[in-house]
Amino acid sequence: MAERIWTAGLVIIGDEILSGRTQDKNVSQIALWLNLQGIRLTEVRIVADRTEEIVEAVNTLRARNDYLFTTGGIGPTHDDITVDAIAEALGIGVEIHPKARAVLEGYYATRGGLNEGRLRMARVPAGADLIENRMSGAPGIRIGNVFIMAGVPHITAMMLDALSGTLEGGKPLLSETVGCWVPESEVAELLATTEKRHDGCQIGSYPFFRDGRAGANFVIRSTDAAALAACAADLAATLALVGRDPVPGGI
Amino acid sequence: MAERIWTAGLVIIGDEILSGRTQDKNVSQIALWLNLQGIRLTEVRIVADRTEEIVEAVNTLRARNDYLFTTGGIGPTHDDITVDAIAEALGIGVEIHPKARAVLEGYYATRGGLNEGRLRMARVPAGADLIENRMSGAPGIRIGNVFIMAGVPHITAMMLDALSGTLEGGKPLLSETVGCWVPESEVAELLATTEKRHDGCQIGSYPFFRDGRAGANFVIRSTDAAALAACAADLAATLALVGRDPVPGGI
Incomplete structure (x- = not known):
């Protein structure tokens, strides 16, 4: 029987990411955290601080996935419209x-007491639960399968920490990396045939140039630890057979 | 008359971004480059290496925008399916x-001559033009309003360089930053009313905590240099009026 795969979508809300001013760090931290919960991130959308775009992205991704996360737009200022947009969605x-x-x-x-702006951070879609944030007081929000997180990465990290172990998930996707000082184009065929020999394993090829040399890391992914180990060992042996030194763990 | 705004969408193709293994750097570099061309990035989707997901994202975003960029999946290996997926789209x-x-x-x-894998990198959607890449030989691809770029950021940078000045755009979105050692929640109202006084300007508020102190950078954006300067000066003066020292240029 095929195992149940739990999935999540992520909507990053923020003009500052789309303008290039701010380098996003939430995609990778949320992806890594989700994987530890046995949940796979299937799609990310980065949208502007505009209600209709948030509504569309949230409604599409929450319908397609077990969980939907958002980051950004939950502060006290006029450009923080996430709560209203999600309530509308x-x-x-x-x-x-x-x-x-x-x-x-x-x-x-x-710190000067509550004012109108600060009180905005207590606003939630009707019936929502809070997600604790020990850092700044302002909580994250859970409503149904939607999780509303901060834009500031270390605040989101605390909210993720508060959620750890509370969401139902499946088997984490495991990975093992085999590196090699080889242009990936020399071993493309070998990678494809090795992958085909191992059901339930995918091999991704991630090339790089370093110190004037071409190399690549081959990342094998599977939810089955034994299948993963067998595929990684096979790939290393196959690379060695054609005179290439595999580097277990990657380069 | 409202000025014409030129827009672009971006589809990031790559399991390695969705798994959290690789930190994306293409969103910010493409966003910054687009802005220099007078083109605004309106939406980003990060999708897996799966044909149907690439097709859906590409078709949605190319219909909505003047330009559509993709990154990733154009190498020589079996997991590089971008060209086929875009041709299908x-x-x-x-x-x-x-x-x-x-x-x-x-x-x-x-370097060992062409082989089957390497020849894959010469495959393009029928009728496409090439985008030069001096780094590794493998070119980017332009077909209609779709621009297919590499996943490796410094190769994409060279492709962007080759495209610079060749795309029609409008006025670049200009920005000016005013920083302040203040919790944004203390000045939320002030920010909203200042923004309202300046047509065509948006103020974004980006809080941070550093050395145990709360601060924020307020980023004013406009395509009109005079309006931008007036709004930034007004914001700085208004902050000073309430006893807060503005930091021109940001913190």
């Missing part, structure tokens, strides 16, 4: 979450 | 481009 209203308000009141008690 | 065949073949023959003359 879900066809529900927005309310002040009493616990979020209490958390923010506590956090800002010694 | 466009409803056309795939052919060997004679000039690409000649370029590859020249490049590999002293």
Whole structure:
């Protein structure tokens, strides 16, 4: 029986990523974290701070996946429209979450008190739960299968930490890397035939140029540890057979 | 009369980005380059190495934008399926481009010669033009409004360089940054009202925590240099009025 694969989509909300000003770091940290939960990231969309674009991306990806994550746009300023856009996507209203308000009141008690902007961070789609954030008081939000996270990567990291182990998932996708100082174009056929010999394994080829030499890392992925090890060993042996030194673990 | 805004979409093709193994660098470099051409990046999709997902993303984003860029999946190995997927999206065949073949023959003359894998890199959607790549021989591809670039960032950089100044665009989006050691939540209202006073300007707020202190950079964006300068000056003056020291240029 084919095993159940759990999937997630991710919507990155932020003009600053689309302008090139800010280098995104949430895709890779969320991808790695999801894999540890046994959930596979299947698609990412990076959209502008515009309601209709957020609504479309959220509705498409939440319907296709078990989980949908968003990052960005949950701060106190006028360009933070994520909560309203997601409420619109879900066809529900927005309310002040009493616990979020209490958390923010506590956090800002010694920092000038709550004001209108800060209170915006207690707004959630109606019926939502909070995701703890020990860093800045402002919580993440869970509503159904939608998880609303911060744009600042280390705040999102804390929210992910709070969620660890709470989501249902399947087997993590395992990977093993075999490196080789070879132009990938010399071993393309060998990679394809090796992959075909090992059901349930995919081999990705990631070339690079370093110190004037061509090399590549071949990443084998599988949810089955034994199949993965067999495929990696086979690939290393096959490379050695054609006079190429495999580098276990990658270069 | 409203000015014409030229837009582009971007499809990042690669399991290695979705697995979290590789940190993407193409979004920001392509976004910055597009802006210099007077073209705005409106949406990015990161999809797996699967034909149907590439086809859907390419067809959606090329219909919505003046230009569509892709990165990844144009190498010599079995997991490089971008050319075939884009040909399928466009409803056309795939052919060997004679000039690409000649370029590859020249490049590999002293590197073991052409083989089946290497010849794959001369395959293009029927009728396509090449985009020069001085680095590795394998060219990028242009077909209609679709631009097919490498996954390796420094090869894509060379392809962008070859394209510079060749695409029609409008006015670049200009930006100016004003930083301030202030929690953004204290000045949220001030930011919104300042933005409202300046037509054609947007203010984005990007908070950070550094050395135990809260600060934020406020990025003003406009295609009009005079409007931009006026908005930035107004924001700095308004921050100073409430006793906050603005940091021109950002923190």
